[in-house]
Amino acid sequence: MADEQIHQTGDAAGLAALISRAAGQTNGQTKGLPPVDKWNPPFCGDIDMEIRADGTWFYMGTPIGRQPLVRLFSTVLRKDEDGRTYLVTPVEKVGIRIVDAPFVAVEMNLTENDGEPVITFRTNVGDVVEAGPEHGLRFVIEGENRELKPYLHVRGRLEALVSRAVMYDLVELGETRTIDSVEMFAIRSGGVLFPVMLARELEALSA
Template sequence: MAEAQIAPSADADSLAALISRAAGQTNGKDTPLPPVEHWNPPFCGDIDMEIRADGTWFYLGTPIGRQPLVRLFSTVLRREEDGKTYLVTPVEKLGIRVADAPFVAVELSVTGRGDGQVLTFRTNVGDVVEAGADHRLHFVIHGDNSELKPYLHVRGRLEALVARPVMYELAELGEVAVIDGVEMFAVRSGGVLFPVMPAAELAALSA
Protein backbone atom coordinates (compact mmCIF):
# COMPACT_ATOMS: atom_id res chain seq x y z
CA MET A 1 0.00 0.00 0.00
CA ALA A 2 1.40 3.39 -0.95
CA GLU A 3 2.19 5.79 1.84
CA ALA A 4 -0.26 8.65 2.32
CA GLN A 5 0.84 11.85 0.63
CA ILE A 6 1.87 14.46 3.19
CA ALA A 7 0.95 17.94 2.12
CA PRO A 8 3.66 20.59 1.92
CA SER A 9 1.48 22.60 4.31
CA ALA A 10 2.36 20.17 7.12
CA ASP A 11 5.09 22.56 8.34
CA ALA A 12 4.44 25.40 10.76
CA ASP A 13 4.66 28.21 8.21
CA SER A 14 2.15 26.59 5.89
CA LEU A 15 -0.16 25.75 8.79
CA ALA A 16 -0.12 29.42 9.72
CA ALA A 17 -1.13 30.21 6.14
CA LEU A 18 -3.97 27.67 6.38
CA ILE A 19 -5.13 29.28 9.62
CA SER A 20 -5.12 32.66 7.91
CA ARG A 21 -7.17 31.36 4.98
CA ALA A 22 -9.62 29.60 7.28
CA ALA A 23 -9.95 32.71 9.42
CA GLY A 24 -10.90 34.63 6.31
CA GLN A 25 -13.96 32.41 5.96
CA THR A 26 -15.30 32.79 9.50
CA ASN A 27 -15.08 35.68 11.93
CA GLY A 28 -16.34 34.07 15.12
CA LYS A 29 -18.87 31.56 16.30
CA ASP A 30 -21.78 33.98 15.96
CA THR A 31 -21.21 34.44 12.22
CA PRO A 32 -22.58 32.03 9.60
CA LEU A 33 -20.50 28.94 9.00
CA PRO A 34 -18.48 28.97 5.77
CA PRO A 35 -20.14 27.11 2.87
CA VAL A 36 -17.60 24.27 2.79
CA GLU A 37 -20.08 21.88 1.13
CA HIS A 38 -20.09 24.11 -1.96
CA TRP A 39 -16.33 24.50 -2.36
CA ASN A 40 -14.45 22.28 -4.78
CA PRO A 41 -10.72 22.91 -4.21
CA PRO A 42 -7.97 20.50 -5.28
CA PHE A 43 -6.83 17.80 -2.86
CA CYS A 44 -3.42 18.87 -1.54
CA GLY A 45 -2.57 15.74 0.47
CA ASP A 46 -2.84 14.66 4.09
CA ILE A 47 -1.78 16.77 7.02
CA ASP A 48 -0.55 15.30 10.33
CA MET A 49 -3.64 16.34 12.25
CA GLU A 50 -5.90 14.01 14.23
CA ILE A 51 -9.10 14.30 16.23
CA ARG A 52 -8.98 11.73 19.01
CA ALA A 53 -12.03 9.86 20.28
CA ASP A 54 -12.36 12.24 23.25
CA GLY A 55 -12.54 15.23 20.89
CA THR A 56 -8.96 16.43 21.49
CA TRP A 57 -7.25 17.81 18.38
CA PHE A 58 -3.58 16.96 17.75
CA TYR A 59 -1.14 18.47 15.27
CA LEU A 60 2.23 16.76 14.68
CA GLY A 61 1.50 14.62 17.74
CA THR A 62 0.92 17.59 20.06
CA PRO A 63 -2.48 18.63 21.46
CA ILE A 64 -3.83 21.90 20.10
CA GLY A 65 -4.45 23.76 23.33
CA ARG A 66 -6.00 26.94 21.93
CA GLN A 67 -9.76 26.46 21.87
CA PRO A 68 -10.39 29.35 19.44
CA LEU A 69 -8.04 27.65 16.99
CA VAL A 70 -9.84 24.32 17.38
CA ARG A 71 -13.14 26.11 16.83
CA LEU A 72 -11.74 27.74 13.72
CA PHE A 73 -10.61 24.43 12.23
CA SER A 74 -13.94 22.81 13.12
CA THR A 75 -15.82 25.29 10.93
CA VAL A 76 -13.95 24.16 7.79
CA LEU A 77 -14.34 20.41 8.31
CA ARG A 78 -16.04 18.29 5.68
CA ARG A 79 -16.64 14.54 5.57
CA GLU A 80 -17.04 13.12 2.11
CA GLU A 81 -18.62 10.03 0.59
CA ASP A 82 -15.31 8.17 0.85
CA GLY A 83 -15.69 8.34 4.65
CA LYS A 84 -12.64 10.58 5.05
CA THR A 85 -12.61 13.97 6.75
CA TYR A 86 -10.93 17.04 5.32
CA LEU A 87 -10.07 20.61 6.20
CA VAL A 88 -11.46 22.62 3.29
CA THR A 89 -10.84 26.20 2.18
CA PRO A 90 -11.69 27.69 -1.22
CA VAL A 91 -8.16 26.89 -2.46
CA GLU A 92 -7.18 23.56 -0.83
CA LYS A 93 -8.46 20.34 0.70
CA LEU A 94 -6.32 18.56 3.31
CA GLY A 95 -7.01 15.10 4.72
CA ILE A 96 -6.96 14.61 8.50
CA ARG A 97 -7.51 11.58 10.75
CA VAL A 98 -10.60 11.18 12.93
CA ALA A 99 -10.59 8.37 15.50
CA ASP A 100 -14.38 8.33 15.99
CA ALA A 101 -16.60 11.38 15.42
CA PRO A 102 -15.14 14.85 14.82
CA PHE A 103 -17.23 16.41 17.59
CA VAL A 104 -18.33 15.42 21.09
CA ALA A 105 -21.70 16.46 22.56
CA VAL A 106 -20.77 17.58 26.07
CA GLU A 107 -23.94 19.22 27.34
CA LEU A 108 -27.68 18.58 27.11
CA SER A 109 -30.62 20.82 27.91
CA VAL A 110 -34.29 19.81 27.79
CA THR A 111 -37.29 22.00 27.07
CA GLY A 112 -40.95 21.06 26.82
CA ARG A 113 -42.65 17.76 27.55
CA GLY A 114 -44.22 14.91 25.63
CA ASP A 115 -44.50 15.56 21.91
CA GLY A 116 -43.18 19.07 22.49
CA GLN A 117 -39.93 17.93 24.11
CA VAL A 118 -36.75 19.29 22.51
CA LEU A 119 -33.25 18.07 23.34
CA THR A 120 -30.56 20.66 22.68
CA PHE A 121 -26.91 19.65 22.68
CA ARG A 122 -23.73 21.72 22.89
CA THR A 123 -20.59 20.29 21.35
CA ASN A 124 -17.01 20.63 22.52
CA VAL A 125 -16.39 23.17 19.75
CA GLY A 126 -19.39 25.35 20.58
CA ASP A 127 -22.04 24.15 18.13
CA VAL A 128 -25.58 24.19 19.54
CA VAL A 129 -27.82 21.59 17.91
CA GLU A 130 -31.48 20.70 18.48
CA ALA A 131 -32.18 17.02 17.86
CA GLY A 132 -35.06 16.49 15.47
CA ALA A 133 -35.87 15.68 11.87
CA ASP A 134 -32.91 17.70 10.55
CA HIS A 135 -30.47 16.61 13.25
CA ARG A 136 -31.10 12.98 14.02
CA LEU A 137 -29.83 10.83 16.87
CA HIS A 138 -28.74 7.28 16.20
CA PHE A 139 -27.37 4.62 18.51
CA VAL A 140 -24.66 2.05 17.85
CA ILE A 141 -23.77 -1.04 19.89
CA HIS A 142 -19.98 -1.17 19.67
CA GLY A 143 -17.21 -3.58 20.60
CA ASP A 144 -16.93 -6.79 22.55
CA ASN A 145 -18.44 -5.11 25.62
CA SER A 146 -21.57 -4.07 23.67
CA GLU A 147 -20.98 -0.42 24.49
CA LEU A 148 -23.87 1.85 23.60
CA LYS A 149 -22.66 4.89 21.64
CA PRO A 150 -25.14 7.64 20.69
CA TYR A 151 -24.35 9.98 17.79
CA LEU A 152 -25.95 13.29 16.82
CA HIS A 153 -25.96 14.67 13.29
CA VAL A 154 -24.43 18.16 13.37
CA ARG A 155 -24.10 19.25 9.73
CA GLY A 156 -23.21 17.78 6.37
CA ARG A 157 -21.90 14.28 7.11
CA LEU A 158 -20.40 15.38 10.43
CA GLU A 159 -21.60 13.88 13.70
CA ALA A 160 -20.96 14.32 17.41
CA LEU A 161 -20.42 11.39 19.73
CA VAL A 162 -22.57 11.95 22.82
CA ALA A 163 -20.25 11.97 25.84
CA ARG A 164 -20.91 9.27 28.42
CA PRO A 165 -22.24 11.62 31.18
CA VAL A 166 -24.64 13.14 28.66
CA MET A 167 -25.63 9.66 27.47
CA TYR A 168 -26.76 8.84 31.03
CA GLU A 169 -28.88 12.01 31.06
CA LEU A 170 -30.32 10.96 27.72
CA ALA A 171 -31.17 7.50 29.02
CA GLU A 172 -33.16 9.05 31.89
CA LEU A 173 -35.40 10.67 29.27
CA GLY A 174 -36.12 7.42 27.46
CA GLU A 175 -39.53 5.85 27.00
CA VAL A 176 -40.93 2.61 25.60
CA ALA A 177 -42.81 3.05 22.34
CA VAL A 178 -43.91 0.85 19.46
CA ILE A 179 -41.87 1.64 16.34
CA ASP A 180 -42.53 -0.35 13.17
CA GLY A 181 -44.42 -2.92 15.22
CA VAL A 182 -41.62 -3.48 17.76
CA GLU A 183 -41.49 -2.24 21.35
CA MET A 184 -38.44 -0.01 21.49
CA PHE A 185 -36.70 2.01 24.14
CA ALA A 186 -36.49 5.45 22.52
CA VAL A 187 -35.87 9.12 23.17
CA ARG A 188 -38.03 11.93 21.83
CA SER A 189 -37.02 15.33 20.47
CA GLY A 190 -38.49 17.79 18.03
CA GLY A 191 -41.48 15.57 17.33
CA VAL A 192 -39.28 12.57 16.39
CA LEU A 193 -38.84 9.29 18.26
CA PHE A 194 -35.28 7.99 18.01
CA PRO A 195 -35.00 4.24 18.76
CA VAL A 196 -32.19 3.23 21.10
CA MET A 197 -32.70 -0.54 21.35
CA PRO A 198 -35.50 -3.11 21.58
CA ALA A 199 -37.24 -2.88 24.95
CA ALA A 200 -36.65 -6.60 25.50
CA GLU A 201 -32.89 -6.09 25.22
CA LEU A 202 -33.02 -3.23 27.71
CA ALA A 203 -34.96 -5.44 30.15
CA ALA A 204 -32.29 -8.15 29.78
CA LEU A 205 -29.51 -5.66 30.50
CA SER A 206 -31.34 -4.38 33.56
CA ALA A 207 -32.00 -7.87 34.97
Protein backbone atom coordinates in the same frame (compact mmCIF):
# COMPACT_ATOMS: atom_id res chain seq x y z
CA MET B 1 1.82 25.69 -4.11
CA ALA B 2 -0.94 25.15 -1.55
CA ASP B 3 0.45 21.68 -0.84
CA GLU B 4 3.91 23.12 -0.21
CA GLN B 5 2.47 25.79 2.07
CA ILE B 6 0.57 23.22 4.15
CA HIS B 7 3.53 20.90 4.60
CA GLN B 8 5.93 23.74 5.36
CA THR B 9 3.66 24.90 8.18
CA GLY B 10 5.41 23.75 11.34
CA ASP B 11 2.80 24.42 14.00
CA ALA B 12 -0.93 24.57 14.50
CA ALA B 13 -0.96 28.35 14.82
CA GLY B 14 0.72 28.69 11.43
CA LEU B 15 -1.73 26.26 9.90
CA ALA B 16 -4.62 28.16 11.45
CA ALA B 17 -3.30 31.41 9.96
CA LEU B 18 -3.15 29.76 6.55
CA ILE B 19 -6.73 28.48 6.85
CA SER B 20 -7.98 31.82 8.16
CA ARG B 21 -6.27 33.67 5.32
CA ALA B 22 -7.72 31.33 2.72
CA ALA B 23 -11.21 31.39 4.23
CA GLY B 24 -11.04 35.18 4.18
CA GLN B 25 -11.27 35.05 0.40
CA THR B 26 -15.00 34.37 0.71
CA ASN B 27 -17.55 37.17 0.64
CA GLY B 28 -16.96 39.39 3.62
CA GLN B 29 -20.69 39.59 4.23
CA THR B 30 -20.98 35.83 4.85
CA LYS B 31 -22.16 35.13 8.39
CA GLY B 32 -22.04 31.95 10.40
CA LEU B 33 -20.09 28.91 9.33
CA PRO B 34 -18.06 28.96 6.11
CA PRO B 35 -19.91 27.35 3.15
CA VAL B 36 -17.50 24.42 2.93
CA ASP B 37 -20.01 22.27 1.01
CA LYS B 38 -19.89 24.76 -1.85
CA TRP B 39 -16.11 24.80 -2.16
CA ASN B 40 -14.34 22.48 -4.58
CA PRO B 41 -10.59 23.05 -4.07
CA PRO B 42 -7.85 20.62 -5.13
CA PHE B 43 -6.78 17.88 -2.73
CA CYS B 44 -3.37 18.82 -1.31
CA GLY B 45 -2.53 15.64 0.58
CA ASP B 46 -2.84 14.55 4.21
CA ILE B 47 -1.50 16.40 7.23
CA ASP B 48 -0.53 14.99 10.61
CA MET B 49 -3.70 16.07 12.41
CA GLU B 50 -5.94 13.74 14.40
CA ILE B 51 -9.12 14.09 16.43
CA ARG B 52 -9.10 11.54 19.25
CA ALA B 53 -12.18 9.75 20.55
CA ASP B 54 -12.45 12.17 23.49
CA GLY B 55 -12.55 15.15 21.11
CA THR B 56 -8.94 16.25 21.68
CA TRP B 57 -7.23 17.62 18.57
CA PHE B 58 -3.60 16.70 17.92
CA TYR B 59 -1.26 18.26 15.38
CA MET B 60 2.09 16.58 14.69
CA GLY B 61 1.61 14.46 17.82
CA THR B 62 0.98 17.42 20.14
CA PRO B 63 -2.42 18.41 21.60
CA ILE B 64 -3.77 21.70 20.34
CA GLY B 65 -4.33 23.52 23.61
CA ARG B 66 -5.79 26.75 22.26
CA GLN B 67 -9.55 26.39 21.98
CA PRO B 68 -9.91 29.25 19.46
CA LEU B 69 -7.64 27.30 17.09
CA VAL B 70 -9.71 24.15 17.54
CA ARG B 71 -12.88 26.11 16.90
CA LEU B 72 -11.39 27.60 13.73
CA PHE B 73 -10.41 24.18 12.42
CA SER B 74 -13.83 22.75 13.29
CA THR B 75 -15.61 25.31 11.12
CA VAL B 76 -13.85 24.11 7.97
CA LEU B 77 -14.31 20.38 8.53
CA ARG B 78 -16.08 18.37 5.84
CA LYS B 79 -16.73 14.66 5.48
CA ASP B 80 -16.97 13.62 1.84
CA GLU B 81 -18.63 10.70 0.10
CA ASP B 82 -15.40 8.72 0.34
CA GLY B 83 -15.90 8.55 4.11
CA ARG B 84 -12.85 10.66 4.90
CA THR B 85 -12.82 13.97 6.76
CA TYR B 86 -10.96 17.02 5.46
CA LEU B 87 -10.07 20.58 6.36
CA VAL B 88 -11.44 22.58 3.43
CA THR B 89 -10.86 26.16 2.33
CA PRO B 90 -11.62 27.83 -1.01
CA VAL B 91 -8.08 27.03 -2.19
CA GLU B 92 -7.12 23.66 -0.67
CA LYS B 93 -8.39 20.44 0.87
CA VAL B 94 -6.25 18.36 3.24
CA GLY B 95 -7.02 15.04 4.90
CA ILE B 96 -6.98 14.47 8.65
CA ARG B 97 -7.60 11.42 10.86
CA ILE B 98 -10.73 10.88 12.96
CA VAL B 99 -10.64 8.16 15.62
CA ASP B 100 -14.41 8.12 16.24
CA ALA B 101 -16.44 11.28 15.56
CA PRO B 102 -15.14 14.79 14.85
CA PHE B 103 -17.17 16.34 17.67
CA VAL B 104 -18.27 15.36 21.18
CA ALA B 105 -21.59 16.42 22.71
CA VAL B 106 -20.63 17.55 26.19
CA GLU B 107 -23.82 19.18 27.44
CA MET B 108 -27.55 18.54 27.09
CA ASN B 109 -30.62 20.62 27.89
CA LEU B 110 -34.28 19.58 27.81
CA THR B 111 -37.05 22.05 26.98
CA GLU B 112 -40.55 21.85 25.52
CA ASN B 113 -42.09 23.31 22.38
CA ASP B 114 -45.88 23.03 22.07
CA GLY B 115 -45.80 20.18 24.55
CA GLU B 116 -43.10 18.28 22.65
CA PRO B 117 -39.71 17.63 24.28
CA VAL B 118 -36.75 19.28 22.59
CA ILE B 119 -33.25 18.08 23.46
CA THR B 120 -30.50 20.60 22.77
CA PHE B 121 -26.84 19.63 22.80
CA ARG B 122 -23.64 21.68 22.98
CA THR B 123 -20.51 20.25 21.46
CA ASN B 124 -16.92 20.57 22.61
CA VAL B 125 -16.30 23.15 19.88
CA GLY B 126 -19.31 25.32 20.72
CA ASP B 127 -21.96 24.15 18.27
CA VAL B 128 -25.51 24.18 19.68
CA VAL B 129 -27.76 21.61 18.02
CA GLU B 130 -31.39 20.61 18.60
CA ALA B 131 -32.15 16.95 17.96
CA GLY B 132 -35.06 16.69 15.55
CA PRO B 133 -35.93 16.40 11.86
CA GLU B 134 -32.75 18.11 10.67
CA HIS B 135 -30.41 16.72 13.32
CA GLY B 136 -31.01 13.06 13.98
CA LEU B 137 -29.85 10.82 16.78
CA ARG B 138 -28.56 7.33 16.06
CA PHE B 139 -27.48 4.69 18.52
CA VAL B 140 -24.79 2.02 18.23
CA ILE B 141 -24.12 -0.87 20.61
CA GLU B 142 -20.60 -2.19 20.23
CA GLY B 143 -17.81 -4.11 21.91
CA GLU B 144 -17.77 -7.07 24.26
CA ASN B 145 -19.27 -4.87 26.98
CA ARG B 146 -22.11 -3.86 24.64
CA GLU B 147 -21.41 -0.16 25.11
CA LEU B 148 -24.18 2.18 24.02
CA LYS B 149 -22.86 5.05 21.89
CA PRO B 150 -25.27 7.77 20.75
CA TYR B 151 -24.35 10.01 17.82
CA LEU B 152 -25.89 13.36 16.93
CA HIS B 153 -25.94 14.71 13.39
CA VAL B 154 -24.36 18.19 13.48
CA ARG B 155 -24.02 19.28 9.84
CA GLY B 156 -23.23 17.81 6.47
CA ARG B 157 -21.97 14.29 7.18
CA LEU B 158 -20.40 15.32 10.50
CA GLU B 159 -21.57 13.85 13.78
CA ALA B 160 -20.92 14.33 17.49
CA LEU B 161 -20.41 11.38 19.82
CA VAL B 162 -22.53 11.98 22.91
CA SER B 163 -20.18 11.83 25.90
CA ARG B 164 -20.70 9.07 28.45
CA ALA B 165 -21.88 11.48 31.17
CA VAL B 166 -24.42 13.07 28.84
CA MET B 167 -25.45 9.66 27.49
CA TYR B 168 -26.69 8.61 30.93
CA ASP B 169 -28.86 11.73 31.15
CA LEU B 170 -30.13 11.13 27.62
CA VAL B 171 -31.16 7.54 28.33
CA GLU B 172 -33.14 8.75 31.35
CA LEU B 173 -35.45 10.50 28.85
CA GLY B 174 -36.23 7.28 26.99
CA GLU B 175 -39.59 5.56 26.79
CA THR B 176 -40.96 2.29 25.47
CA ARG B 177 -42.93 2.72 22.27
CA THR B 178 -44.31 0.41 19.59
CA ILE B 179 -42.61 1.07 16.26
CA ASP B 180 -43.66 -1.05 13.28
CA SER B 181 -45.30 -3.55 15.68
CA VAL B 182 -42.05 -3.91 17.66
CA GLU B 183 -41.56 -2.76 21.25
CA MET B 184 -38.66 -0.31 21.18
CA PHE B 185 -36.88 1.83 23.71
CA ALA B 186 -36.78 5.28 22.08
CA ILE B 187 -36.13 8.95 22.69
CA ARG B 188 -38.30 11.82 21.47
CA SER B 189 -37.05 15.24 20.47
CA GLY B 190 -38.39 17.90 18.13
CA GLY B 191 -41.36 15.77 17.10
CA VAL B 192 -39.20 12.82 16.06
CA LEU B 193 -38.98 9.43 17.75
CA PHE B 194 -35.44 8.03 17.65
CA PRO B 195 -35.21 4.26 18.28
CA VAL B 196 -32.44 3.28 20.69
CA MET B 197 -32.79 -0.50 20.96
CA LEU B 198 -35.32 -3.29 21.33
CA ALA B 199 -37.13 -2.84 24.64
CA ARG B 200 -36.16 -6.37 25.76
CA GLU B 201 -32.48 -5.48 25.26
CA LEU B 202 -32.59 -2.57 27.69
CA GLU B 203 -32.60 -4.68 30.84
CA ALA B 204 -29.71 -6.82 29.59
CA LEU B 205 -27.73 -3.72 28.68
CA SER B 206 -28.33 -2.15 32.11
CA ALA B 207 -27.33 -5.29 34.02
